[in-house]
Amino acid sequence: MRTREGEKSMVRGRGAIGKREARGRSALERGTRRFLGALSLVGAGALLLAACSSSSSSSSSVSSAKASSTAVPSGTAVSASTLASIKSTLAKAEQVPTWTAPGPAVSASVLKGKGILVMPINSEIGACNTQAHDFQALGTKLGANVTLFPTSGQPSQWETGIEDAVSAHDAAIVMLCGIIPGAVAPQLQAAESAGIAVVDGNYNETNNYQYLDGETAVEVTQGMQDDVDYAIVHLGNKPVQALMITSNSVIQGPAASAAVSSQISSLCPSRCSVVDTLDVPIQDWATQLESDVDSALVAHPNINAIFIAFDGMTQFVLPAVEQAHRPGLAIYTWGGSRSVEKLMTEPNSLVASDSGPNEDWDAFDAMDQVIRLLGHHPAAPVSKEIDPNRFWIPSNVSQFFGPGDTYGNEGYGGNTFENDFFKLWGVPQLASS
Template sequence: MVLSILKRSALGAAICAAMIGNAAADDVVKKAEAELARYRAIPKFEAPGAPFDAKACMAGKKILSVPASSTIPFLSTINKATARLAKDIGFHFQVWENQGQVSQWVQGLNYGASNKFDLIEMLAGADPRAVEPQIKAARAAGSKVVAAHLTGFEQAVPGGADGVVPIDYKRAGELLGWWAIGRTGGKVNALVLIVSGALSTDSMMDGFKEIMAKNCPSCKHAVIDAPVSEWATKIQPAVQAALLADPTINAIVPIYDSMVQFVLPALTITGKAGRIPIGTFNGTPFVIGLVQSGQVEMDIGENLDWIAHGVLDSHMRRLCGLGEIKDPKIPLLIFDKSNAATAGKPPVDSKGYGDEYVAGFRKLWKLQ
């Protein structure tokens, strides 16, 4: 009799614990959805600073962009948008084409310095810390060197550069964490793809890990580290091996969405295509197309044209002696099955975010 009572008591305690655990999981999933919902509305334009006459202050000036790699669609699209804006405003803008090698960044800085560019932009992964001597020489030659779309708001100016145009990378990382929690019902076993050493990666992963630690301490993730120059050769076999080694992986998070093109073949080969959701960040058009087709579940988008406007606004203010912009006001927008069609079919660069910012910047720069 006593044994029977003890058994019933233990069973009741187990059931109660399970119910409490399920309730806690439901709560964190609801919280995740609430956090993500804030980023599904079309963003409003917010001016990063006071109006100024861009044509007048940029007359005769030159900007050189050194992207992390010209082969990354995200970066080449931003550069093309900036080139269009430069033509409209009336100054010289040039891109130092490269394939992601530090030696090529060195060449770009040397070219910019010797050709008297007013500002040399190290764009999104072209890390000043790898080329400090060349930055010092470029600054000595009269060029300002600015790291754009590389650092989070909380990070310091790197590598002796004159300044940065920061992005809220940490918040993007937090949203990736919330997505993984919500998508797996609070039982995350994610495979996360990163580029270690990149300041943007550090900021995003700080956000991702903080969300996990605070809201899902039992959740776990494994990391695959692939330098940009090795994406085409390393990502597919590494993801394939990870999926075979751990069949319980239930989410894949490539923190830069151009990585996705190398993830999908690994899913197909391992028979996991359509079975493991992918959440990512950047909003590159071809990846939003994969959201439309169901191959990617979520892409936290940045309007690439808005990035070009925001970064250029900061550069021009710096060159025109108007001070440094701490926040370029570049918003994030989540694309998933509910709204991916707004980006066009096929998706078009910067479509789906509304166009309020275009008129906003033209008015800000006194182009109207």
């Protein structure tokens, strides 16, 4: 039975509970308001950060500033004589490259029984993966024990690969496609202490680095310059307004951007420009490239040429270019990857040119350095250990492929360069016709 006192007590109790709940709810509402306020601050902070980074990214966009030549007709990029010179340069670039010996003859017998670790910067990049497999096959043919260490572009993986080679007492480590030595300096130091020769493939665009014993070269700069030349021709000598897409996490990235900027400045200083530059890390190619390019094309309706530093990015850029529905807009890239050359064979392809080296030739260059180092010879100068480009456009890209669209060395002179290397290494019996 409830008494009046009991009821009053219950009411007071409920009231007390109610007041506590009310205090709790208002505390919750205050908390909610505070966090919504925090959300606004974060949003404002993001915009501020974007504004700050946009001023830094804007500064990376290069516009030519030199005075125009009076010999250049209005509305054109270059003069008639310059255009003729460009076409002549391109005609040479489209031919099969010739091999020159990187150094004196050496003997491949030093490889017999030796352990070598080969590691691409990122196995998911087709060209790098193919090089690695070609190197492994070549090493096996020459009597070495080659371990292929696959990676997905993480420096921690590069470190592990080098540590594995040291543990296994390998004779040499070959890093392919421009792994940045600074990212694995302690591991390379350990390799040096263990007497392991280290070759960095495609690292030619920078100065020599401590702990590297040899380097090989690819001509990213020349390739991108040829792309700029071709863009001018392809656009009918209209001024090029370029979007440059690169990946500075790959060692040749900055050189590729610089090549496009310098070639534009050299040929067409006042009418052409690099309107915007996108730098997308390797691990973000698949997920960010499309939206980044979308936004760049929306922001700059005048872009009429897209230069891509590494043709492995192409398939992620293509959807954005297709969706732009911009007549004449095309992709000019570097890499010589089979998948991109295949795209170029399609009707109305948006890929206009792809300058690039041969992955097998790259593998032979790296092996040449290894043979020199393991034979206690000086490494060949990086300027000589070059995997040359061939300039691919729709009119010659059919020569890239072998019978049944296979990928071989047909586009780079067949087995000529392989046979030349085998003769240089004293194993002519391995040469094939």
